[in-house]
Amino acid sequence: MLSHCVDRFSLYCLEDGEEHIEDVLGDYRYMNWSFKAKIRLCTRSMFFDSDDITDPIIRLHYGSILGVGTSGMKDEILIRGKQITTMLKNGIIGGHEKIDTPAEESHKIKLHWEQPETFSEKLQHLIAAHSNGTSNVVKRPAFDFTWLGSVSETIAFQCNIVKQLPLRKIHGRIVLTTQAIYIQLFENISGQPITKIGYDDIQQCARREVFRKAIGVEIQHKDSNADTPPTTVTFESESDCDRFWKIATDNGVPITKDRTLDDLTARWVSHQISTYEYLMNLNWLAGRSLNNLSQYPVLPWVISDYSSSRLNLNDPAAYRDFRKPIGALNDSRLQAFKARMEEMPGDKYLYGTHYSTPSYVMYYVVRQKPEWMLLIQNGKFDKGGRLFNSIPQCWKNVTTLNNDVKELIPQFFQGDGGFLTSKGLDLGTLDDGSRVPDSVELPPWADSPDEFVSINRTALESLHVSANIHHWIDLVFGYQSRGDAARDADNLYHPFTYETADVSDESVRAQVQEFGQCPTQLFTKPHPKRDPEKGFNRTHCDVSGGLQPELVIEASPKKEQFDPMAGIGRAPTGVDDDLPVPVPLPDLLGSDPMLKVEERNEDVAVHDLSEILNIDKIDELAQAPRSPPKCRKIQALRTTIETMALKRPVSQIVYQKLTNTPEWVERMSPSCEELIFMAGGAGEVPIIDGKTGIRMRSVQLGSHTLLSIASSTTGMIGVSSLDDHIYRFCTTTGRLQDRTPTGMCSAVAITFNADSSQLVAGKDDGSVAVFNSTPTALVPTEVSFMEHQCSISDVCSSPINPWNIASAADDGIKLYDTRCFESGSVWQCGTESTTVHFFDSDRLVSANADTVDFIDLRTYSTVASTPHNIQGIGPALTSSGVVTVTGTNTVAEGVFGCSEFTVVHTFDDECELQAVALADERLFCAVQKSRHTHLHVLEADESVP
Numbered sequence: 001m002l003s004h005c006v007d008r009f010s011l012y013c014l015e016d017g018e019e020h021i022e023d024v025l026g027d028y029r030y031m032n033w034s035f036k037a038k039i040r041l042c043t044r045s046m047f048f049d050s051d052d053i054t055d056p057i058i059r060l061h062y063g064s065i066l067g068v069g070t071s072g073m074k075d076e077i078l079i080r081g082k083q084i085t086t087m088l089k090n091g092i093i094g095g096h097e098k099i100d101t102p103a104e105e106s107h108k109i110k111l112h113w114e115q116p117e118t119f120s121e122k123l124q125h126l127i128a129a130h131s132n133g134t135s136n137v138v139k140r141p142a143f144d145f146t147w148l149g150s151v152s153e154t155i156a157f158q159c160n161i162v163k164q165l166p167l168r169k170i171h172g173r174i175v176l177t178t179q180a181i182y183i184q185l186f187e188n189i190s191g192q193p194i195t196k197i198g199y200d201d202i203q204q205c206a207r208r209e210v211f212r213k214a215i216g217v218e219i220q221h222k223d224s225n226a227d228t229p230p231t232t233v234t235f236e237s238e239s240d241c242d243r244f245w246k247i248a249t250d251n252g253v254p255i256t257k258d259r260t261l262d263d264l265t266a267r268w269v270s271h272q273i274s275t276y277e278y279l280m281n282l283n284w285l286a287g288r289s290l291n292n293l294s295q296y297p298v299l300p301w302v303i304s305d306y307s308s309s310r311l312n313l314n315d316p317a318a319y320r321d322f323r324k325p326i327g328a329l330n331d332s333r334l335q336a337f338k339a340r341m342e343e344m345p346g347d348k349y350l351y352g353t354h355y356s357t358p359s360y361v362m363y364y365v366v367r368q369k370p371e372w373m374l375l376i377q378n379g380k381f382d383k384g385g386r387l388f389n390s391i392p393q394c395w396k397n398v399t400t401l402n403n404d405v406k407e408l409i410p411q412f413f414q415g416d417g418g419f420l421t422s423k424g425l426d427l428g429t430l431d432d433g434s435r436v437p438d439s440v441e442l443p444p445w446a447d448s449p450d451e452f453v454s455i456n457r458t459a460l461e462s463l464h465v466s467a468n469i470h471h472w473i474d475l476v477f478g479y480q481s482r483g484d485a486a487r488d489a490d491n492l493y494h495p496f497t498y499e500t501a502d503v504s505d506e507s508v509r510a511q512v513q514e515f516g517q518c519p520t521q522l523f524t525k526p527h528p529k530r531d532p533e534k535g536f537n538r539t540h541c542d543v544s545g546g547l548q549p550e551l552v553i554e555a556s557p558k559k560e561q562f563d564p565m566a567g568i569g570r571a572p573t574g575v576d577d578d579l580p581v582p583v584p585l586p587d588l589l590g591s592d593p594m595l596k597v598e599e600r601n602e603d604v605a606v607h608d609l610s611e612i613l614n615i616d617k618i619d620e621l622a623q624a625p626r627s628p629p630k631c632r633k634i635q636a637l638r639t640t641i642e643t644m645a646l647k648r649p650v651s652q653i654v655y656q657k658l659t660n661t662p663e664w665v666e667r668m669s670p671s672c673e674e675l676i677f678m679a680g681g682a683g684e685v686p687i688i689d690g691k692t693g694i695r696m697r698s699v700q701l702g703s704h705t706l707l708s709i710a711s712s713t714t715g716m717i718g719v720s721s722l723d724d725h726i727y728r729f730c731t732t733t734g735r736l737q738d739r740t741p742t743g744m745c746s747a748v749a750i751t752f753n754a755d756s757s758q759l760v761a762g763k764d765d766g767s768v769a770v771f772n773s774t775p776t777a778l779v780p781t782e783v784s785f786m787e788h789q790c791s792i793s794d795v796c797s798s799p800i801n802p803w804n805i806a807s808a809a810d811d812g813i814k815l816y817d818t819r820c821f822e823s824g825s826v827w828q829c830g831t832e833s834t835t836v837h838f839f840d841s842d843r844l845v846s847a848n849a850d851t852v853d854f855i856d857l858r859t860y861s862t863v864a865s866t867p868h869n870i871q872g873i874g875p876a877l878t879s880s881g882v883v884t885v886t887g888t889n890t891v892a893e894g895v896f897g898c899s900e901f902t903v904v905h906t907f908d909d910e911c912e913l914q915a916v917a918l919a920d921e922r923l924f925c926a927v928q929k930s931r932h933t934h935l936h937v938l939e940a941d942e943s944v945p
Contacts, residue, residue: 008088009040009049009057011168011187012371018044019171020187021126021139024119026111030084031101033058039109040189041122044130048107056089059096062130066103068123070116077116078106079123085379093370094426096379140186143175147184147194153177157247159240164216164232164291167358167375174233176247181219183231197221197231199253203703206256207245208287210234211503211512215241218289222703229290261285261522269530275460275469276413282477286519290410293358293372294513299408300472301326302459306392306443311455313462322465322472326398327351327405328490336402341492350492351405355476357516360406363388367422367440368411384428390441391420391452413457416735417449454697470527478523493518669709669717670919675731678915678926679706679719688924688935701727701736708749712756712773720747720761726771728778740771740778749795754802758818762792762807770818787814787826793834800841808833813846815857829860839896845883852885854897864897884923886916891923891938905938 011020021041028037028048035050048058064083071078080103087096111119128134143158157176162169163185172185181197201221208216215238219231235241249255264285268278276299283297290297304320305311312318321329327350328334337350362373366387373381381387388394397404411419420440427436439449446452459465474480480489482498495501496511497518503509669677675696676688683702704723711717716737719727724746728737747761752773759771759778766788772779788809798804803819806829813836815827831853833846844855847868854864870887885892889907894900907913907927914933915926923938 008053008091009038009047009189010371011165011170011189012375013047013057013059013087014042014375015044016167016375018042020189023189024111024114026109026114028058029108030058031105039111041126043126046123046126053091054089056086059085059087060107061085062127065127068120068127070120071108075110075116077109077111077120079109080104080106087379092424092426093374095381095428096374098379140171140173141184143173143182143184144193147182148177149180149196149198153179156251157244159235159244161233161235164234164289166291166293166361166369167372174244176244176251178251181248181253183233195231199251202253204254204256205248206284206287207241208232208234208289211509212499214238217241217244218284218291220284232289232291256285265528269528271531275465276457279469279473280410282473282522283519286477286522288519293361295517295519296356296358296361297410298356298476298519299410299413299460300469300476301395301398301408302456302465304395306395309444311443311445313455313459313464316464319459319462319464319468322468322470325405325475325489325491326355326407330399333400333402334490338490347495348492349494350490352494353403353405354493354497354516354518355405355407357406358514360516361409363406364409365411365419366427367425367438368419370422370425370427381427384430384436387427387436388440389430389437392441392443412453413460415453417451417453420449420452466530470529473527474523477519477521478527479521479525481518481521669711670917670924676917676919676924677709677711677717677731679709683721685709685717685719699729699736701729707746710750710752710759712752712759714756714773714775716756716773718750718752718759718773718778720750722746726750726759726761726778728773737776738778740780742769748792749807751795751797751805753797753805753818754799757802760795760797760805760818762795764791766790766792766809768792768795768805768807768814768816783818785814785816785826788812794836796837798838798841804841806836806838806844808836808846813844813855815844815860827860829855829857831862839883843896845896847885852883852894852901864899866894866899866901868892868901870901870903884916884918886913886925889913889927891916891925907936 014020019042021043023041024039026037026039028035028039028050030048033055035052035055038047038049038051040047040049044063045059045061048060050057060079060081061083064081066080066082068080069078070076081101082103083098083100085096085098087094109119140160145155148155155175155177158173160171161174161183162171163183170185170187172183172187175182175184180199181202183195183197184193185195197219203220203222205220206218207214208218210216215236216232216234219233221228221230235244245255264273264278264281267273268275273281279299280297288295288297300322301320303311303318305318320326327337334350341348341350358376362369362376363382366373366381370381398406411417420442422438425438429435442449442452446455475489475491479485480491486492494515496508497516499518499520501508501512503512669679678686678688683700683704683706685699685701685706687696687698689696701719702721702723704721706719706721708720709717710719711731715731716728717731719729720742721727724742726740726742726747728740729735730737742761742763745763745765745767747769748764749762751760752758753760756773758781759773761769761771763769766786768785768787770781770783772781788807788811790810792807792809794808796806803817804815805818806813806815810832812831813829813833815829817826829844832848833853834848836844836846839845839854842857844857846853846855851865851867853862854866855861856863868885870885870890870892881895883894883896883898883901885894885901889909889911890903890913891905892901892903894902907925908929911927911929913925914928917924925936925938927934927936
């Protein structure tokens with residue numbers, strides 16, 4: 001069976017500066033090859049591209065063509081040449097192979113649709129243009145107005161532009177309307193005539209300079225990251241760029257404003273954004289771009305230990321010295337640099353190479369973007385021994401070699417670590433003759449690429465880095481990046497890397513492009529230090545990788561025996577005034593001699609979490625009222641521990657603030673892996689360890705409010721968003737599986753059915769939609785119910801029967817059979833309801849502002865309606881025969897059909913209970929107080945009958 005690969009060809013197959021013109025279809029024969037091909041005509045060569053992956057792509061350069069003619073059959077074109085280049089044979093990306101061919105052998109082409117005479121004339125014209133050095137042969141088709149998205153759109157501005165990709169420039173046209181930006185590329189191999197960027201999809205825009213000319217604009221999409229970079233275009237003149245900028249801003253396109261930097265710094269100092277977010281935004285403001293390898297975003301080496309099997313991120317010795325540039329970390333090497341500088345005539349500098357260059361970026365990503373290196377190095381990879389093969393060796397090189405002072409790139413902190421491994425890639429051989437490995441060697445404390453990225457990101461967000469990273473910002477973006485302050489900080493680079501270089505000279509421009517540039521200076525005074533008190537527990541790790549909450553990391557096989565608290569030293573003292581006064585610490589600790597309280601500074605050193613969770617002591621101090629018979633007594637065990645930890649920090653991960661912004665949590669969901677997933681404002685999904693209550697990391701799903709979340713039994717999490725989509729991601733990897741539209745309205749509530757084969761969505765238009773949940777996709781079905789006359793507030797599924805679901809709204813409760821959607825498959829089984837939950841396969845529990853209703857599904861009747869005085873009724877949950885209902889700041893319990901509910905826990909009046917989840921007999925509560933959301937875990941005392 002043939003294996004097909006229709007998209008092997010890309011513009012990176014072309015030479016630097018070469019342009020694609022058009023494609024024609026035909027049968028191709030040459031020597032031992034015979035296949036149906038796309039014949040791709042370009043400005044310097046033609047390509048024969050089979051969709052059979054076992055065939056190579058064959059390149060015939062116009063300079064090697066000896067003649068063009070026809071056979072006796074007349075409809076067959078004959079091309080004689082002396083050399084071909086083959087690439088991508090069997091789908092393997094490797095070095096391009098040049099093959100000298102006999103002149104008497106002809107390339108035979110039989111076209112499918114094109115007339116042979118017309119094609120021959122085009123080819124002869126291209127060969128002549130290449131021979132004469134003529135470059136303006138690419139067609140520039142007009143913009144088709146039928147491409148506009150709406151008849152109400154009007155064109156405000158259009159002009160020619162060049163779209164910037166890494167190492168590639170594509171000519172095209174930009175069209176600005178009242179609703180969107182359209183980009184039409186003249187080199188179009190995708191089949192899509194335009195790219196549309198709606199104004200609502202734009203995060204921000206910024207001006208960009210190209211060799212001191214303000215002719216560039218970069219558009220950052222709301223989903224931009226290292227894998228989906230922004231859109232960068234350059235204009236033919238500054239006047240065109242100015243006109244575009246004015247019209248775009250007049251139409252409401254968000255732009256980077258002058259005050260952005262001060263606001264950004266204040267947010268980072270007060271822990272409202274993570275360190276990674278802050279550094280990436282500084283790169284954006286300093287003109288760094290994922291589309292420009294000469295000015296690629298730069299991030300620091302963080303960890304300094306790549307040889308130990310045990311990594312303690314609480315030990316300052318595990319980190320590099322942020323006060324020094326990478327070239328000054330080794331003092332003996334620095335002294336050699338200084339001695340060489342003193343002997344220099346003219347402008348003096350310490351480092352002849354830079355910390356960020358195109359070659360360094362290609363070095364890091366060669367396994368992910370091999371086409372970049374092949375383009376620059378004329379179809380060849382660098383020697384195997386010089387490729388990026390080992391992280392420990394790379395760190396050794398940058399701290400010892402005189403010609404290596406490179407920092408890191410965003411891929412080291414974001415994503416799944418895919419740039420560290422490859423399949424189907426032939427990188428050549430090492431000096432000993434062995435094959436270059438598919439995967440980069442990792443430090444002993446990381447078992448996989450995604451784990452390495454996760455640990456590296458955790459280190460970046462650590463307390464030590466928060467307290468010291470401002471020094472590195474001074475060196476790269478700040479006052480120590482220029483002038484005397486840079487000299488004093490041993491931070492001087494070649495003069496061509498600074499903005500003062502004379503780029504009017506072509507040779508200087510070439511050197512600047514090749515050897516990298518310093519970022520634009522953003523700060524002229526020392527950068528403020530991050531506040532160590534506010535939010536010191538916040539760990540914002542938005543990475544797509546394995547869940548990694550530990551701060552002490554060891555190599556396998558010991559990793560399965562980790563104690564999350566092992567190696568935790570003293571955490572900074574900090575008091576959160578938003579929290580209630582805790583129970584006195586000595587009364588909770590018990591008599592364990594391992595626990596020593598140093599009253600002088602009120603810090604606590606803890607070796608094991610179990611040493612603080614002295615349940616007997618907590619039971620004596622808890623004040624929750626006793627429940628009547630058959631009810632459980634819930635006590636704030638973990639709440640007591642967590643509030644105590646904020647006053648006297650036990651460690652930096654015992655208590656976690658969920659958000660440092662006024663955003664809210666809409667819903668929570670437990671998963672089969674004993675994790676708690678939360679959904680709410682700003683597109684963030686915090687992930688909580690269900691055993692310890694520790695926030696492990698978070699997953700970012702756009703920027704819209706997340707409305708609902710549901711866990712499947714197959715390790716998939718579903719999340720509905722205000723952007724009218726449902727997202728699914730994997731609990732083990734954190735990777736986004738798919739993003740499925742819900743139509744013209746949002747899914748207010750979602751749930752998986754009993755066997756997780758379907759996802760059910762209750763929408764704000766009153767409809768219920770059913771999706772088939774497969775491992776690869778969320779597929780809409782024809783099953784759709786339109787029974788409610790108002791927005792749905794809740795949906796739930798039967799724990800036994802996968803086809804039974806229920807929905808709640810102001811006009812009552814509906815029960816559905818999802819095996820069909822004909823008349824008779826929907827039953828009215830309750831009155832006005834805010835929340836609904838299956839008690840078992842035959843009974844439902846629902847709640848509204850006045851009562852909790854108990855419904856028998858065998859008769860579709862309400863068997864009991866129990867009044868309550870719970871303000872702001874929220875979710876009703878069931879477990880072990882107990883019904884738990886929640887309100888604004890109240891948790892109450894009863895049994896099915898009970899005549900009253902007993903309040904078992906009350907939060908402060910200033911608290912608002914936002915969302916709850918029940919997992920393993922623990923109630924996880926997201927509570928907002930003083931504009932922050934905190935996690936409280938209530939645990940049952942099973943000794944009470």
